[in-house]
Structures are given as C-alpha cells and as structure tokens.
Amino acid sequence: MDRSLATPAIKTIQQHILERQRVHHPDATGEFSWLLGAVTLATKIIADQVRRAGLVDVLGSTGDTNVQGEDVQKLDIIANETIARSLGYRDNVGIMVSEEDDEPRILKELDAQARYIVLFDPLDGSSNIDVNVSIGTIFSILQRREGVAAGKVMDHILQPGYRQIAAGYVIYSSSTVMAYTTGDGVHMFTLDPAIGAYRLSREGVVMPPVGKTYSINEAYYSLFPGGVQKYLEWVKSDEAGGYGLRYIGSLVADFHRTLLKGGVFLYPPTTNAPQGKLRLLYEANPLAFIAEQAGGMATDGRQRILDKTPTALHERTPLVIGSKAEVDRVMSFWHA
Numbered sequence: 001m002d003r004s005l006a007t008p009a010i011k012t013i014q015q016h017i018l019e020r021q022r023v024h025h026p027d028a029t030g031e032f033s034w035l036l037g038a039v040t041l042a043t044k045i046i047a048d049q050v051r052r053a054g055l056v057d058v059l060g061s062t063g064d065t066n067v068q069g070e071d072v073q074k075l076d077i078i079a080n081e082t083i084a085r086s087l088g089y090r091d092n093v094g095i096m097v098s099e100e101d102d103e104p105r106i107l108k109e110l111d112a113q114a115r116y117i118v119l120f121d122p123l124d125g126s127s128n129i130d131v132n133v134s135i136g137t138i139f140s141i142l143q144r145r146e147g148v149a150a151g152k153v154m155d156h157i158l159q160p161g162y163r164q165i166a167a168g169y170v171i172y173s174s175s176t177v178m179a180y181t182t183g184d185g186v187h188m189f190t191l192d193p194a195i196g197a198y199r200l201s202r203e204g205v206v207m208p209p210v211g212k213t214y215s216i217n218e219a220y221y222s223l224f225p226g227g228v229q230k231y232l233e234w235v236k237s238d239e240a241g242g243y244g245l246r247y248i249g250s251l252v253a254d255f256h257r258t259l260l261k262g263g264v265f266l267y268p269p270t271t272n273a274p275q276g277k278l279r280l281l282y283e284a285n286p287l288a289f290i291a292e293q294a295g296g297m298a299t300d301g302r303q304r305i306l307d308k309t310p311t312a313l314h315e316r317t318p319l320v321i322g323s324k325a326e327v328d329r330v331m332s333f334w335h336a
C-alpha cells in the first residue's frame with residue numbers, strides 16, 4: 001500500500017494561496033503570495049516572542065503612550081518592528097499603516113511594482129499580554145488607487161473596506177492560528193512548530209447563522225445608547241432564553257470564537273467615546289471582510305462597516321459583528 005497517500009496532505013499557506021490563485025485568479029503573478037509570505041514570517045516571529053513572554057524581557061510597558069493615547073507594551077513595539085522589517089524586504093509593498101505609528105510608513109513610492117498598502121494592528125489585546133490571555137495580530141491589504149498620484153498617500157490609504165484585496169488575523173493562543181480571505185472564502189491555518197509552517201486546518205469557514213453568545217464590556221452599560229441597553233435587558237430575559245456572555249477583552253479572540261461558534265460581538269459608542277474604541281482601518285475593516293466572507297455581517301449601528309469611507313488614519317468606529325440573525329436582533333433594539 002502506498003503509505004504516502006495515507007497521511008493527511010500537508011498544505012501550507014503558500015501552497016494554498018498559489019493553488020487558489022491558479023483556479024480563481026489565473027492572471028495573478030504570485031506576487032500576492034510573496035507579500036503574504038512577509039505577514040506569515042512576521043507572525044511566526046511574534047508567536048515565538050509571545051510564547052517566551054516571561055522568560056525574555058518582552059513583558060510590561062515601555063512607559064510610552066501611542067497616538068491612541070494608550071500605554072505601549074514592549075510586545076506592541078516588537079510586533080510592530082517585526083512586521084515593518086518583514087514587509088520592508090517585499091518590493092511590492094509601498095505603504096505600511098500601523099496602530100502603533102502616528103503616520104504611515106512610506107517603504108517605497110507607490111508605482112506599478114510597489115502597489116500594495118498593508119495596514120496592521122500589530123498586537124491586539126495588549127492589556128492581556130502580562131496575564132497570559134490570547135492576543136492577536138490583524139492585517140488588511142489594499143492596492144494603490146489607479147490614476148491617483150503616488151504622493152497623495154492618504155487618498156490611497158483612506159479607501160472603503162470593500163476595496164480590501166485581502167484581510168486576516170493571527171491569534172496567539174493554545175495554538176497559533178491564522179485566518180485569511182482574499183474574497184473567495186475564509187481559510188484557517190495552524191502553525192506547526194515542528195516544521196515552522198502554517199498548515200491548512202479549515203477551508204471555507206462558515207459562521208453559524210445564529211449563536212446564543214453575546215460579547216460586550218457590560219461595565220459601560222450606563223454609557224451605551226438606550227437601544228443597546230434595551231438589547232442587553234432583552235438578551236438576559238426569559239424571552240431570549242439561554243444566551244451566554246463571553247468577553248475576553250482581546251478583539252481577535254472574541255471575534256475568533258464568534259466566527260467559529262456564532263453569536264455577536266459589540267463595541268458600541270458610549271457617551272465618553274461617541275465613535276467607540278475600535279479602529280476602522282486595521283481592526284473593523286479586516287474583521288468585517290472575514291465576517292462577510294464567512295456569511296456573517298458587520299455594522300457600525302448605522303451602515304455596513306465595509307461601506308464606510310475613512311476620513312482619518314486612526315479613526316474609530318462602533319462595531320457590531322457576528323451571525324447575521326444576532327446582528328439583526330441587536331439592530332432591531334438599537335433602532336426600535
């Protein structure tokens with residue numbers, strides 16, 4: 001018996017992308033998989049640092065405050081610089097935008113070759129680093145806008161989310177899992193530390209259409225819009241019956257659970273933060289692309305996240321994302 005066929009196929013993320021490109025984008029030049037290779041390399045390095053947090057000096061704060069007004073953790077900077085270095089060696093990336101950088105990094109002037117813009121939350125859930133709770137990296141990939149001068153950097157960056165050509169995240173947890181989409185479904189890969197490669201673990205992920213889990217920081221209840229408060233009263237009522245609350249405080253972890261098990265994650269506006277806390281370009285947009293590709297939905301309470309035209313690099317947006325039936329239910333109370 002030919003034993004080689006008995007073992008499950010080992011499909012790496014590069015193989016998967018090239019295979020899908022041959023089928024769906026035959027004219028692709030393979031440069032996209034070259035670009036995604038920089039992202040996978042960077043996240044493998046970050047995963048190694050995360051796994052050794054506590055053994056090497058990566059814990060704690062740098063003492064600095066970033067453009068978001070947040071206390072910067074050492075691992076935020078390590079992740080940010082790792083990504084910038086990995087992308088810097090890819091000649092098809094022109095601009096990098098990061099939650100940790102006040103301004104965009106111009107790696108190369110945009111042209112027919114350097115035509116990609118990569119946007120990152122290098123480390124999501126930073127407040128959880130020191131207590132060993134799941135954290136993540138979120139990325140979004142745009143192409144330069146044809147016919148727009150290379151120097152009009154913000155015009156190339158501030159594109160609505162439906163123009164993303166790819167998006168994904170990595171969750172550093174009991175295992176390191178990368179999920180990505182290029183617009184033909186959501187696919188997941190688990191990092192195999194024995195061979196240092198991401199191996200295909202789920203192809204064509206579909207978000208359950210319903211899910212009795214809601215995810216929100218209820219500490220801000222009194223600051224939420226009245227309609228959201230009404231939803232929170234309903235979801236705990238006998239009429240709703242059987243909802244559970246899960247809130248990890250790392251968007252990537254709360255979203256990953258919602259994608260796999262269904263339910264709804266909410267980060268609504270508050271009286272203190274009328275645009276909510278989460279950032280549009282490198283948190284809401286990429287996860288909204290993934291959610292929709294898996295059959296879910298994502299809104300800011302008024303409109304589809306992917307239809308929003310950004311006006312600023314680090315602009316924030318309210319976010320309600322998850323199973324379509326659950327998001328619709330939230331909206332039915334929010335705008336009753």
Ligand code: AHG
Nearest residue numbers: 121123124125126127217249250251
């Ligand atoms: P980041 O660490 O990249 O700044 O993101 C933190 C975000 C997100 O991960 C999470 O959903 C949210 O902050 C939690 O906010 P609260 O602590 O206000 O609930």
Ligand code: MN
Nearest residue numbers: 121123124125
């Ligand atoms: Mn984040």
Ligand code: MN
Nearest residue numbers: 099121123124
């Ligand atoms: Mn972050």
